[in-house]
Amino acid sequence: MVEPVPFPIRKECPPGACTCNRDRVLHDPHGDIRILRLTQAEEKRLIARIETISSFADLKHIAELMQAQLGILLQIAPSLHEVRTVRGINIQLAERPGLCRKTRQSIPAAIRRCLEKNPDIAYAILNAHDLLGGGYL
Template identity: 55%
Template sequence: MTPTPALRQPCPPGACDCGREALLENADSDARILRLTRAEEKRLLERLENLESLADLEKMQQRIYEQLGLRVAVAPGFNEVRSMRGMAVQIDTLPGLCRKTRQAIPTAIRRALEKRPEIAYSLLNAHDLFRDT
């Protein structure tokens, strides 16, 4: 008998717009995101805040997609990048993804970029820093 994976507890009514119930009702939907319990979310955010390199960030993006079905894209913003707030962190809208988690992941990535600016420089170089010159 295989154990059922732990699912995230529902948010209080009216506090979130994640669509958890609709996701659970639809048998054909991808419910991997619901495996992100609050404890696992804390581990993920801690791991994202302690990134070591651009390769580490890319590896984490790939693992998040493989395990949760969530695409996270990090790139320099459209306008000038003067601080880590200028980095665009895009997360796909996904049924079952809590509103707080949608906000916490970009915050954790920006904290990592502030701690290790060499990751941001590598990211800028990877996206052609001198494209307009």
């Protein structure tokens, strides 16, 4: 029997549709259940918030909050190959039990939409990895 959690948790994905291992997180007494706080309604709020990011500092702040509150590690780095568009920037969420497959796709997609609307953030990402030699237009 699983102990009740003190907050609403994400509903179970349909069988075979996801590999999130939600039950494994719930049944592990030492498991980190923070990720399960990201219900579908909260995920929609997070996606909407990501799409309104207006600066590189704001993007870093959101990534830090996702790590602290949900245990989600966001990794953003330029591709090893040439970066011509925002598609050349790798945006990934680290694999972890309880993180839904759809969430692993929707958060990076929202960040890409944000970068397309705000190219200055993409330039700041490149600059943070010293690909522009310390300055950009």
